[in-house]
Amino acid sequence: MKQGRRITIREILAAQGTVAKMRLLEGEAGLDRYIDHARIQKPSLAFAGFTKNLSDYRLQVIGQTELQYLATRTETEQQQAVDAVFALRLAGVVVTRNLMPPDIIREAARRTETPLIISEFPSSTFMTNMMLFLSDRLAPVVYQHGVYMDIFGLGVLVTGASGIGKSEIGLELISRGHRLIADDMVEFSRKSPGVVVGRSPEALRYHMEIRGLGILNIRDLYGAAAITDAKRLSLVVEMVPWDQLAPEDRVLGEESETELLDVSIPRVPVPIRSGRSLAVLVEVATRNQLLKQRGIHSGEAFVQSLQKRIDQGK
Incomplete structure (x- = not known):
């Protein structure tokens, strides 16, 4: 809203x-x-x-x-x-x-x-x-459900249906050395054209809700290095059921964006399936976004190379 x-x-x-x-x-x-x-x-x-x-x-x-x-x-x-x-x-x-x-x-x-x-x-x-x-x-503000993390220096919002395991993924990312910004409810504001910054509402700051464990204070559990107050939003990772992803997207991935405060943000769907390390996949999606920001598009390069081989009759 x-x-x-x-x-x-x-x-x-x-x-x-x-x-x-x-x-x-x-x-x-x-x-x-x-x-x-x-x-x-x-x-x-x-x-x-x-x-x-x-x-x-x-x-x-x-x-x-x-x-x-x-x-x-x-x-x-x-x-x-x-x-x-x-x-x-x-x-x-x-x-x-x-x-x-x-x-x-x-x-x-x-x-x-x-x-x-x-x-x-x-x-x-x-x-x-x-x-x-x-x-x-006075910057425009919108509130979004999800877990907001600082991963490799990028602000990454993990979204998905309620109960899908977003907070558990966030907790595993914290254990892997990344930093929590907000859990459950994230406050985003547009600071300048094309720049959206996310932070936690004050009442929820530094806390996570984990089913079975209750409310956890991440700063107390992991120390000050495990939390940060705000970060520019660079990527949205959406957790989706495996059967909702189109076959071609499972192989090549989906290049898409989502609108937040009239700013286009890159979006990556990650299919959920038993046995997958979702925290690792979120890390890889973030690393891949870093490469894209440097002009390196692995998927496009693969498709171009494959098309070239097809054209050559191989």
Whole structure:
């Protein structure tokens, strides 16, 4: 299930107040207003009277240029411009360079209960740092059932029907020196175009459920080297019953992809059959993916070689 994300001004101040050198000046009653987009706006055109595209769900930044422009207007024009902007009930306004905003802005913030914040950083520095923070916190998120492992440096998601043995495969991979990221429920977020990062929900972190053994704390059992917090998703390995795999796929394998947060991720089906070492097969699938990332496609090379021999009459 894909979930939209938001963050309140209170949470931003708690997480970035010291780092971004911010302090609240007015509007404490509005600290629970939220933003849902990492893009930051500057209300330059809004102070000139064009407020159409000003979003009340984005952080607004007022810098030296905006304050200097306001100072060139008459008192009546200033009042009209500031009132029009703050009437939108903005989520929050930040004044940069440690500049003290004029009384007309402070009064409008108090009247509309809009958080008015001062930062010591210049606008460019503040906006760059804050957008990086917000991009991470507001990244699209989806939750996926499976076991998520760090195998040979790649993030590998093992999926399959409930009870098929995913956690047992993960436990064997841990015993073979690989690292657990998440078991049962994995939280994936898109950090940038083409990049999906997976981690465990906090309540489940470092734990696995093994039927017959109960809930195991992998960090306590195997040490800190057996766990890691997050990894970019590079491969999905799907456990499927043997009889559900087409005959040609058993020999040549299936080149396919799955969509997660609008990003295409390589997918490999692994048929389950008694006597097969599934952990070894997951390792091999991961090694093969590493080769593909380097431009080496073993299956394609085999088919090309076979076709060449057929063409030569051998």
